[in-house]
Amino acid sequence: MTTTPRDTPDSQLLSQASTTASGDDRRVDPELVRRARSAAAQGAVLLRNGGSLPLPAATRVALFGRVQKDWIAVGYGSGGDVNAPYSTELLTSLREAEGVEVDEELAGVYESWCAEHPTGAGAEWGSWPFSFPEMPLDDATVRAAAERTDVAVVTLGRAAGEDRENLLEPGSYYLTDEERVLLAQVTRAFERTVVIVDTGNVIDLSWAEEYAIDALLIAWLGGMEGARAIADVLTGAVEPGGRLPDTIARRYSDYPSAAHFGDPVANDYAEDVFVGYRYFETFAPEAVLYPFGFGRGYTTFDIAPGDVTVQDDTMRCTARVTNTGDRPGTEVVQAYVTKPDGALAAPARELVSFARTASIAPGASQDVTLEVPLASLASYDETGATGHRSAWVLAAGEHVLHVGADVRRARRAGSHTVKNTRVVEQLEEAAAPRHAFDRMTLRRGDDGSAEIAWEPTPQATVALRERILDRLPSAVPGSVEAEPADGAARTDVSFADVAAGEATLDSFIAQLSPSELASLSYGDITMDSPLGAPGNAGALGGVTEALRSRGVPPAITTDGPSGIRIAAYASLLPCGTALASTWDPRAIEEMADLHAQEMRRKGSDILLSPGMNIHRDPLCGRNFEYFSEDPLLTGRSAAAVVRGLQGQGVSACPKHFACNNQETERTRADSRVSERALREIYLKGFEICVREASPLNIMTAYNKINGVWAHYHYDLVTTILRGQWGYQGNVMTDWWMRMAPDPDFPDVRDSAYRVRAGVDVLMPGSIEHGGETREDSVVASYERPEGITLGEMQRTARHVLTYLLHAGLADRTRR
Numbered sequence: 001m002t003t004t005p006r007d008t009p010d011s012q013l014l015s016q017a018s019t020t021a022s023g024d025d026r027r028v029d030p031e032l033v034r035r036a037r038s039a040a041a042q043g044a045v046l047l048r049n050g051g052s053l054p055l056p057a058a059t060r061v062a063l064f065g066r067v068q069k070d071w072i073a074v075g076y077g078s079g080g081d082v083n084a085p086y087s088t089e090l091l092t093s094l095r096e097a098e099g100v101e102v103d104e105e106l107a108g109v110y111e112s113w114c115a116e117h118p119t120g121a122g123a124e125w126g127s128w129p130f131s132f133p134e135m136p137l138d139d140a141t142v143r144a145a146a147e148r149t150d151v152a153v154v155t156l157g158r159a160a161g162e163d164r165e166n167l168l169e170p171g172s173y174y175l176t177d178e179e180r181v182l183l184a185q186v187t188r189a190f191e192r193t194v195v196i197v198d199t200g201n202v203i204d205l206s207w208a209e210e211y212a213i214d215a216l217l218i219a220w221l222g223g224m225e226g227a228r229a230i231a232d233v234l235t236g237a238v239e240p241g242g243r244l245p246d247t248i249a250r251r252y253s254d255y256p257s258a259a260h261f262g263d264p265v266a267n268d269y270a271e272d273v274f275v276g277y278r279y280f281e282t283f284a285p286e287a288v289l290y291p292f293g294f295g296r297g298y299t300t301f302d303i304a305p306g307d308v309t310v311q312d313d314t315m316r317c318t319a320r321v322t323n324t325g326d327r328p329g330t331e332v333v334q335a336y337v338t339k340p341d342g343a344l345a346a347p348a349r350e351l352v353s354f355a356r357t358a359s360i361a362p363g364a365s366q367d368v369t370l371e372v373p374l375a376s377l378a379s380y381d382e383t384g385a386t387g388h389r390s391a392w393v394l395a396a397g398e399h400v401l402h403v404g405a406d407v408r409r410a411r412r413a414g415s416h417t418v419k420n421t422r423v424v425e426q427l428e429e430a431a432a433p434r435h436a437f438d439r440m441t442l443r444r445g446d447d448g449s450a451e452i453a454w455e456p457t458p459q460a461t462v463a464l465r466e467r468i469l470d471r472l473p474s475a476v477p478g479s480v481e482a483e484p485a486d487g488a489a490r491t492d493v494s495f496a497d498v499a500a501g502e503a504t505l506d507s508f509i510a511q512l513s514p515s516e517l518a519s520l521s522y523g524d525i526t527m528d529s530p531l532g533a534p535g536n537a538g539a540l541g542g543v544t545e546a547l548r549s550r551g552v553p554p555a556i557t558t559d560g561p562s563g564i565r566i567a568a569y570a571s572l573l574p575c576g577t578a579l580a581s582t583w584d585p586r587a588i589e590e591m592a593d594l595h596a597q598e599m600r601r602k603g604s605d606i607l608l609s610p611g612m613n614i615h616r617d618p619l620c621g622r623n624f625e626y627f628s629e630d631p632l633l634t635g636r637s638a639a640a641v642v643r644g645l646q647g648q649g650v651s652a653c654p655k656h657f658a659c660n661n662q663e664t665e666r667t668r669a670d671s672r673v674s675e676r677a678l679r680e681i682y683l684k685g686f687e688i689c690v691r692e693a694s695p696l697n698i699m700t701a702y703n704k705i706n707g708v709w710a711h712y713h714y715d716l717v718t719t720i721l722r723g724q725w726g727y728q729g730n731v732m733t734d735w736w737m738r739m740a741p742d743p744d745f746p747d748v749r750d751s752a753y754r755v756r757a758g759v760d761v762l763m764p765g766s767i768e769h770g771g772e773t774r775e776d777s778v779v780a781s782y783e784r785p786e787g788i789t790l791g792e793m794q795r796t797a798r799h800v801l802t803y804l805l806h807a808g809l810a811d812r813t814r815r
Contacts, residue, residue, distance in 0.1 A: 026085035026569050032594040033225060036573050038238070039591055040222030040229035043578035045242035046296040047205075050214040052151055052192045054236025054298055055100050060149040062103045063091055064142075064186055065179075066132055067157035067198050069114040070121075071227045074562050074572060075200040075624035076128045077162025079611060082563035083535075084224045084572035090155060090196075093231035100235055106145045110135060126163035130172040131156075134182055139189070146189040153234070154186055158199040159221075160621040165262065165663045166201050168252060173619065174204050187212040196230060200575050200624025202246050202615075205289055218242070220578035221624055223562060224571065236298065241356075242581035243295035243332045243406065245628035246615050247277045247288055254280075254287035256440065257617040264665035266704075269673035272439040272457075275616060275681050276629030277407050278347035282442065282450050285408075292630070293334050293351075293406030295581075299325025299362065303333055305403035308414025315372040317413045319403050321357050322365040332356045332583040333403065335370045336410050337377055340397025342421075343385040344676075345442035348450065349407055351632050352376055356584045370403065374416070378424040382432065382675040383458050392424040427724055430715040432460035432675040433706040439674055457674045460706070465744040468714055468756065473791035476510045481790055483513050495551035495801070499810030505801060509794050512550075517793040518778040519544045520800045521755055522765030524554070525774055527735070529764075532556030533603035535567030538764040540606075540732065541804050553804060553812035557653070557732075557763070558604040561611045561625045564595075570602055571595065576611055576637070580627035585640035592644025599650045605807060606651045606697055610641040612685050613660045613701075621663040631681055635688025642693035651807055654689055656701035656734060657710060657721070658682050667738050670704040678705070687725055696729045696803050700759055702737070711737045711759050718758035730803040732761040736769045745786045752781035752788045760796045 046053065055061065071089040074080035091110070094102050119132045146152070156179060160166040170176040175183075187193050192214045197203070200221040208216050217240060219230045232238045249255055256271035256279040271279060277292035305319040321331050335353040339346040353370040360366050377399055378392040386393045398417045404410030436459065443453040475481070491511040497503040509517075522543065524531060529539035531554040542552035559565035563572045573595065579588050599607055611625035612634050620626075627634040642652040659671035659682050673682060689695060700717070701710040710716060711733045721727045733754065741749040742756065751762050755778055767775045781787035804810065 028085055028571055029594060029598060032571055032591070032598060035591040035594055036223055036571065037225035037229045037232070039582060039587060040226045040574045040578055041232050041238045042241035042584065042587065043220050043222070043574060043581035044230060044233050044240040045218040045220070045244055045581055046215070046240040047218060047290055047294070048208070048213065048216040049296055052194050052214040053217070053234060055151065055234055057099045058101065059099070059151060060101045060103060061094065062106050062145040062149040062152045062190070063094070063110070063155070064152055064182060065155035066110060066114050066135055067155035069110055070119050070132055070157070072157045072159050072198050072221060073223055073226050074221050074575060075159050075161040075622070076164050077622070078559040078565065079162060079561045079622060079625040081559070082565050082572045083567065083569050084563065085569040087224055088227035090227045090230060093227045094234070097231045097235045097237070103145055103149050105148070106141075109141075128159065128161065128164055130160060130167070131158055131176070134176070134178040136178065137182065137185060139185055142185045142189045151192040151194060152186045152190040153194045153196065154183060155196045155198060158197070158201060158203050160201050160624070162622055163663055165621040166203070166619040168619070173252060175207055180207065183207070183211045194234070200577055202248055202618040202623070204252065205248055206250050220581055221575040222578055223573045223575070226574065239297045239299075239329050240295070241297065241330060243293050243583050244290060245577060245580040245630070245633055246618070247280050247292045247629065248290040249280070249287050250289045251287070252618070254284060255617060261617040261619060262662060262664050264669060266435070266670035266672055267662065268437040269616070269671065269677055270437060270439055272441070272674055272677045273680050274347055274440050275614065278350065281407055282348040283452055288408070291406050291408040293332070294408070297329045297331070299323055299327045299329040301325075301329070301331040301405070303331065303404050305411070305413035308401050308416060310374070310416045313374045315374060315401060315416050316369060317401055317403055318367050318369045319413070320365050320367050321360065323360040323362050326362050328359045328361050330357050330359055331405065333368045333370065334406060334410055335372060336402045336407055337372070338400040338402065339377065339379070340395055340399065341444070342395040342397060344379045344381060344393070344395065346379060349402060349410070351407070351630050354583055354633070356582070372401070374418070375424045380676045380679045382429065386421055388423050388426070390429045391426045394418055394422050394424050396421040428719070429460070429462050429675065430719040430724075431678060431706060431713065432462070433457055433672050434460045435672050435707065437672060464714060467719070468744070472789055473795045475790040476506050476794055479510045479790055479794065480513050483515055496810050499805055505798065505805070509797055509801070512797065514782050514790065514793065515779055516546055517790075517797050518776070518782070519547055520797045521751065521761055521778055521793065522774055523732070523761055523763040525766045525772060526764050529554070529556070533566050533568065535565065536604070537565065537608060537735070540761045540763065541800055541809070543765065551810065552801070553809040555605040555804060555807060555809055556603060557606040557608060559608050561609040564599060564602050564604050564607065566602060566604070568602060571598055575624045576627045577624055580633055580637045583633070585636045588637055588640035589644040592641045593647055596645045596648030596650050599645070600648065604650065605809065606653050607645060608653045608655060608699060610638045610652065610654055611656070612638040612654050612689065613656055613658070614682055614685065616661040620661055622660070631684035632688065634685035635692070638685060638689040639693035642689060642695045646693070646696065649808060651696040651803070653697035653699050653732070654686060654695050655699035657686055657698055658701060658716060659705050660701040660703055667702040670707055672706055683720065690721070690725050690727050694729070696806055698727070698729060698731050700731065700733050702734050709738060709740065712740065712742070712753050712757045714757040722758060728802065730761065730799045731759050732763045733759060735763055737762065739775070747784035747787040748781050750777035751775050752777045755788055755792055755796050758795075760799045
């Protein structure tokens with residue numbers, strides 16, 4: 001369900017223009033603008049409200065904090081570096097809003113000071129500021145503003161990003177002394193103070209308990225319409241619809257990942273499946289400042305769950321949601337399961353379903369039915385503790401369903417008892433760790449309370465070399481196995497023939513020479529490929545003259561999760577955390593549908609989006625691009641993006657597969673994680689996205705997973721993604737992967753190692769960043785004793801060409 005702010009005339013959409021793009025085409029789709037503005041408001045999370053919000057009509061407002069002018073619209077790096085046609089700021093947005101009066105005397109002081117003290121936001125890559133220095137104020141100025149106005153609104157801002165980790169320092173995770181002085185001055189002088197935190201990452205909020213703050217609002221980075229959206233929220237034009245996608249703890253040290261984050265060599269995921277609220281609700285509820293799923297609106301609701309029933313292996317519960325307040329609003333109904341104690345330690349609660357209501361009038365009710373397939377309640381047994389090794393197992397015993405407004409307020413609705421432990425899906429060991437470390441588990445005290453215990457993490461037992469050799473793909477019958485002699489006639493099946501149904505894809509692949517097959521496994525040599533719109537991220541497919549002469553078209557990639565990153569102007573949309581906070585996949589999909597239409601206009605075939613790594617730790621710089629600490633919310637949000645984009649004939653490219661949970665030494669660091677946690681937490685969102693939305697492309701991560709770089713990870717890509725999930729699409733690397741030899745095959749290294757793993761395309765195709773020479777290890781490895789085989793190259797070609805067929809790009813190039 002979407003909320004719609006008051007209409008903004010199209011002529012005003014550019015009124016706060018500020019951008020670095022060249023050219024004059026600032027045209028934006030007004031409907032996309034409205035959807036983006038609505039999503040930014042619906043994702044804003046109201047954590048506290050003593051009655052100051054929404055601001056009553058004719059309220060006189062004093063705005064404090066430089067972020068009122070220097071509003072942060074998005075985080076740093078490829079996920080935010082979009083040439084937006086305009087930007088918005090809170091000061092101007094409130095001036096334009098109806099029903100409030102901005103104190104112009106104070107505003108003028110801020111405007112002058114900000115103009116004289118630029119933020120430095122245009123710094124070199126990776127050295128952007130986390131926050132901006134605050135303007136000092138004397139107490140007399142603050143008291144005078146309090147005498148002229150009714151309420152203070154204090155804005156605080158934070159940003160992190162790619163190659164720019166959040167830090168445990170003032171001005172990053174913590175407030176600066178200057179910000180604390182400002183809060184102290186304002187809360188002393190004003191009876192009512194509203195604080196807005198403009199951020200893409202969770203930061204320390206313990207200070208909110210130290211000051212007399214009446215209302216606290218998280219404004220997740222909302223893109224070019226973010227400030228207008230927050231003005232809509234403040235004035236009551238729309239409600240703050242957001243619910244937290246992450247737990248906010250009292251102290252950073254309370255997070256279970258805190259002791260194992262940021263190491264430049266390796267991080268032991270020692271908390272195992274106890275990530276985020278799974279840990280806090282099990283072991284440390286007192287450490288929570290704001291629980292997962294929490295958020296307030298401008299009205300109140302009663303959620304009354306009905307009976308729990310089970311039919312066709314699906315648990316169902318219908319909850320009646322009644323608006324007990326005095327204005328219309330929406331609510332998010334959340335369902336959590338408590339699994340029985342058994343051979344596999346289980347968190348106290350796990351999110352299993354959710355739904356957002358339509359707008360409900362005061363006194364009215366709406367029934368919401370939540371469905372939970374019993375198979376989704378299974379846990380992964382990597383050791384055979386249940387008697388079923390390498391299997392998803394539904395434990396015997398009572399599974400209790402809790403329904404409510406957040407993980408803490410959800411109350412028991414009913415339960416279903418599984419009589420006998422049963423296997424939901426039998427798999428095989430894959431991607432297990434080869435480094436010994438202890439992981440967190442659960443034991444019960446004498447009084448039945450949950451206590452933290454530790455156990456050795458199960459280690460890998462599979463011989464990967466034998467697995468690969470046993471599963472090498474066969475070559476297509478009748479294949480060309482060597483390069484044609486000079487002047488030799490070539491076969492005449494074109495790719496257009498395949499697209500028209502006049503020839504099979506096998507017949508086309510069979511006629512491709514080894515060098516042509518290898519070329520399909522590389523992107524164009526550089527970013528900003530001349531084959532596409534200026535500023536593109538790169539091209540794949542028909543990147544050579546030989547391939548294009550056969551009718552193979554190039555496909556153009558562009559960043560990213562918050563907008564199309566090209567030289568031209570493009571819409572800047574709310575960040576991933578903001579979208580997840582809406583808890584509204586339908587609204588996300590509708591916005592993505594409109595965004596796809598902009599992709600088509602701008603010349604983008606593949607959007608490198610959505611970013612969907614788990615918020616394992618609040619310091620990860622790219623958390624703003626990602627969705628949540630929970631895999632279900634992540635998977636459903638990502639699937640909505642993919643459906644919206646691909647419904648318009650362009651492609652999504654979910655990333656970064658997998659465990660890209662820190663930016664520190666991201667191309668070297670090893671994410672060491674148990675197979676169970678890998679499957680239940682870090683891969684589950686990707687699995688949901690693949691099964692529900694069938695993305696045509698997926699991007700691997702830079703980091704290692706259990707000692708193997710993601711772009712070389714056979715078990716991750718071929719065993720799990722393709723073999724177990726049935727993925728048929730194209731897999732590409734992140735840009736400029738690290739090169740390395742295959743430890744199991746001496747004749748395989750670099751891109752040959754990648755192709756053997758099942759990763760189809762090196763992006764871009766050059767040896768190193770900024771290089772102009774193609775990396776050519778695939779051809780060099782071919783026909784060596786244990787080198788890349790013709791069948792492996794054809795497998796990669798099939799994935800790339802199948803994507804191009806699905807994308808309908810065959811008409812782009814003719815023989």
